[in-house]
Amino acid sequence: xxxxxxxxxxxxxxxxxxxxxxxxxxxxxxxxxxxxxxxxxxxxxxxxxxxxxxxxxxxxxxxxxxxxxxxxxxxxxxxxxxxxxxxxxxxxxxxxxxxxxxxxxxxxxxxxxxxxxxxxxxxxxxxxxxxxxxxxxxxxxxxxxxxxxxxxxxxxxxxxxxxxxxxxxxxxxxxxxxxxxxxxxxxxxxxxxxxxxxxxxxxxxxxxxxxxxxxxxxxxxxxxxxxxxxxxxxxxxxxxxxxxxxxxxxxxxxxxxxxxxxxxxxxxxxxxxxxxxxxxxxxxxxxxxxxxxxxxxxxxxxxxxxxxxxxxxxxxxxxxxxxxxxxxxxxxxxxxxxxxxxxxxxxxxxxxxxxxxxxxxxxxxxxxxxxxxxxxxxxxxxxxxxxxxxxxxxxxxxxxxxxxxxxxxxxxxxxxxxxxxx
Ligand code: CTP
Numbered sequence: 001x002x003x004x005x006x007x008x009x010x011x012x013x014x015x016x017x018x019x020x021x022x023x024x025x026x027x028x029x030x031x032x033x034x035x036x037x038x039x040x041x042x043x044x045x046x047x048x049x050x051x052x053x054x055x056x057x058x059x060x061x062x063x064x065x066x067x068x069x070x071x072x073x074x075x076x077x078x079x080x081x082x083x084x085x086x087x088x089x090x091x092x093x094x095x096x097x098x099x100x101x102x103x104x105x106x107x108x109x110x111x112x113x114x115x116x117x118x119x120x121x122x123x124x125x126x127x128x129x130x131x132x133x134x135x136x137x138x139x140x141x142x143x144x145x146x147x148x149x150x151x152x153x154x155x156x157x158x159x160x161x162x163x164x165x166x167x168x169x170x171x172x173x174x175x176x177x178x179x180x181x182x183x184x185x186x187x188x189x190x191x192x193x194x195x196x197x198x199x200x201x202x203x204x205x206x207x208x209x210x211x212x213x214x215x216x217x218x219x220x221x222x223x224x225x226x227x228x229x230x231x232x233x234x235x236x237x238x239x240x241x242x243x244x245x246x247x248x249x250x251x252x253x254x255x256x257x258x259x260x261x262x263x264x265x266x267x268x269x270x271x272x273x274x275x276x277x278x279x280x281x282x283x284x285x286x287x288x289x290x291x292x293x294x295x296x297x298x299x300x301x302x303x304x305x306x307x308x309x310x311x312x313x314x315x316x317x318x319x320x321x322x323x324x325x326x327x328x329x330x331x332x333x334x335x336x337x338x339x340x341x342x343x344x345x346x347x348x349x350x351x352x353x354x355x356x357x358x359x360x361x362x363x364x365x366x367x368x369x370x371x372x373x374x375x376x377x378x379x380x381x382x383x384x385x386x387x388x389x390x391x392x393x394x395x396x397x398x399x400x401x402x403x404x405x406x407x408x409x410x411x412x413x414x415x416x417x418x419x420x421x422x
Contacts, residue, residue, distance in 0.1 A: 003031030008081035008115075010106045011051065012277060013041020016088035016091050016122035020046060021150055023087060023168040024054040031173065037061070038076065039093070039106045060105060074105060078113035084111070086251075088122035088165045091133050097145070098136035118178060119145040120171050125161030146183055147303035148174035152401060153409035154246055160413045167403050169384060185299060204248030205416040210287040212247040212340070213241040214294035214328060217257035218274045222301050222320060223309045230295050234258030236346075236386060237293030239408035241266045246409075247416050252284040274325035281328055288343040289415050292329040292366075333365035342418060344368045344411075347391075350375040353401050357391045368392045370411065390414070 007027055011020050024034050030320065034052040038061045048059040058119070060077060061337045071348040078084060086093060086106075093106065097117075102108040110117065119140070127133055128150060146363070151165030166174070177183030215237020219227040234255055241253040242263035251266045254277055262268050274296045299322035309318055329345040343366040347357040357371030369391040390411075399410065 001030050002027060002179065004033045005175075005179060006080060006082045007032050007034050007175065008037060008077060008084045008109070009034050009055075010037045010039075010084060010086045010093075010318045011042040011046065011110065012039045012086065012088060012090045012093045012106060013043075013045055014088040014090050014122045014165070015045065016087045017042050017045035019165060020087060021050060021054055023171055026052065026168050026172045027175065028055070031175075032175070033057070035060075035077070035081070035354055037106050037109055039104055041090075041092075062105060075112050078109050078115055081113075081115055083175065084110065084113055084115055084117045085120070085171065086117065086176065087120035087171055089119040091121075091123045091127045091130070091136075094119070094121065094136045094140065098139045116144070116178060118148060118171075118174055118183075120148050120166050120174075121150045121163070122165030123150070123163050125163040128163040129161070132151040141214045142170065146174065146178060152413075153406055156241075160409075164406075167405070168402065205420045206244060206412075207248035209249050209289070209419060210284075211241075211244045211251045211415075212281060212287040212290040212332075213244065213251060213253045213363070214255070214277060214281065214290075214292045214296075215241065215253060216260075217295045218256045218277055218297045218325075219272045220274065220297045220300040221272075221304045222324070223305050223307065225308050228299070228301070229257075230297065230299055232256070232258075232295035233382075234260045234294075236404045236407065237291075238263050239404045240293055241290050242413060243405075243412035244415065246292075247290075247412050248377065252280075252287070254280040254284065254294075256319040273297075274328065278326045278328050278331060281332060285332075285338045285340075287340045288419055290340040291344045291411070291415075292330045292332065293346050293370075294328070295348060296328055297325055299323065300305055310385060327364070329366055330364045332344055333367075342367050342415060344370065344415070347371040348374045354391070354396055357389065358396070361391050370407075 009037040027034050034055045036055050036059045048061060052059045096107040097110050100111055102111045141154050148171050150162050151164045151166055152162045153164045154160050174183055216234030217230045217232040219229045221227050221279055221376040238260045241251050245251045245265040253266045254269045271277045271280050302321045304321045333343040345364050345366040347360045347369050349356045353371050357369045371389045371391055372386055384403055385401055386404050386407045388399050388407055409421045
């Protein structure tokens with residue numbers, strides 16, 4: 001996709017600079033050539049040597065290096081690139097770009113270039129929301145500068161909101177979008193933060209709260225070697241467990257068989273069947289919030305056998321009769337004294353996503369439903385990204401397509417807001 005494309009990656013000084021390592025790898029594995037420019041501040045977060053090793057090219061940081069200027073002047077650096085990517089882009093570099101300042105190599109290259117520029121902002125939520133930054137974003141958008149992100153999520157400074165740098169794969173998708181003509185300059189108004197989403201939460205707001213998350217598929221045995229299951233990867237459920245733990249919750253994650261790494265700081269209970277999942281969930285009660293993200297098999301085999309089913313020559317294949325599995329979400333939502341204060345289900349739908357989710361919320365008796373489209377082609381099952389709609393008693397909130405980690409972070413923040421702020 002990016003074969004032979006030359007990317008000049010300008011790394012500025014923010015905590016997200018560590019993600020550049022992965023970004024360089026991902027760009028290069030798609031065939032792009034990556035050359036790096038770093039600001040002085042960026043060298044405090046990542047070393048020039050690490051970027052040089054990964055890019056297999058010289059890293060440029062000093063505008064007054066005689067050798068660099070004779071080998072490859074700052075004008076040449078931008079001329080030789082097909083696209084300039086600024087990642088992470090701090091509030092400072094956005095301000096310099098907007099004002100046309102050129103007081104170091106990175107800002108000089110950006111002022112001297114006639115190539116397209118894609119920026120991936122990364123900064124504290126308040127710095128992003130500040131009218132000065134937003135004015136700079138609008139100015140730059142108006143000049144055709146392309147933006148990817150920032151995402152919402154918990155930040156290194158213990159706040160939540162927009163300001164996290166997009167994930168490397170999101171930046172790669174934006175780069176590919178530029179070369180395929182799908183990425184257009186932003187509508188500057190969209191760059192403005194949406195006030196209700198700029199949630200500012202206290203440090204670890206879910207400390208002292210208990211959460212239960214189900215994740216992954218279940219396996220329903222046919223015989224000792226065969227089973228019925230589905231394609232769920234557990235990625236979204238595991239990410240939610242991690243996001244709730246990151247906000248301080250005491251999390252029990254009940255998971256069917258998955259290959260996801262065990263999330264840190266979470267109590268993991270591994271199960272196979274829906275019956276086992278229900279048992280483990282009941283054992284985890286009482287909790288303040290339950291999030292059922294597992295793709296529970298709807299049916300189990302009516303009679304499992306203890307010996308492997310054998311083929312009998314000439315005989316018809318065995319008929320497998322199925323019976324319904326317990327509905328874990330509906331059971332938790334029906335609750336009684338132990339009912340969690342907030343019960344959240346998922347709706348995996350292939351058509352009429354929102355209408356089906358609204359009906360499912362009623363039918364299951366849960367408080368919220370996170371509806372997602374799992375039709376073939378969306379890549380939701382097992383994929384990196386998810387497009388979801390949060391269905392509550394108050395209505396439907398459609399979120400932009402984002403990584404499953406970003407969906408998890410946003411959901412965890414909404415849960416914290418609901419439980420803590422009421
Ligand atoms: N769920 C559950 N136990 C089941 C089936 C589903 O806890 N036996 C939960 C899922 O974890 C999810 C929600 O119910 O949170 C909806 O799952 P989904 O597969 O979308 O719905 P189904 O109940 O299977 O309904 P249908 O297949 O008719 O869409």
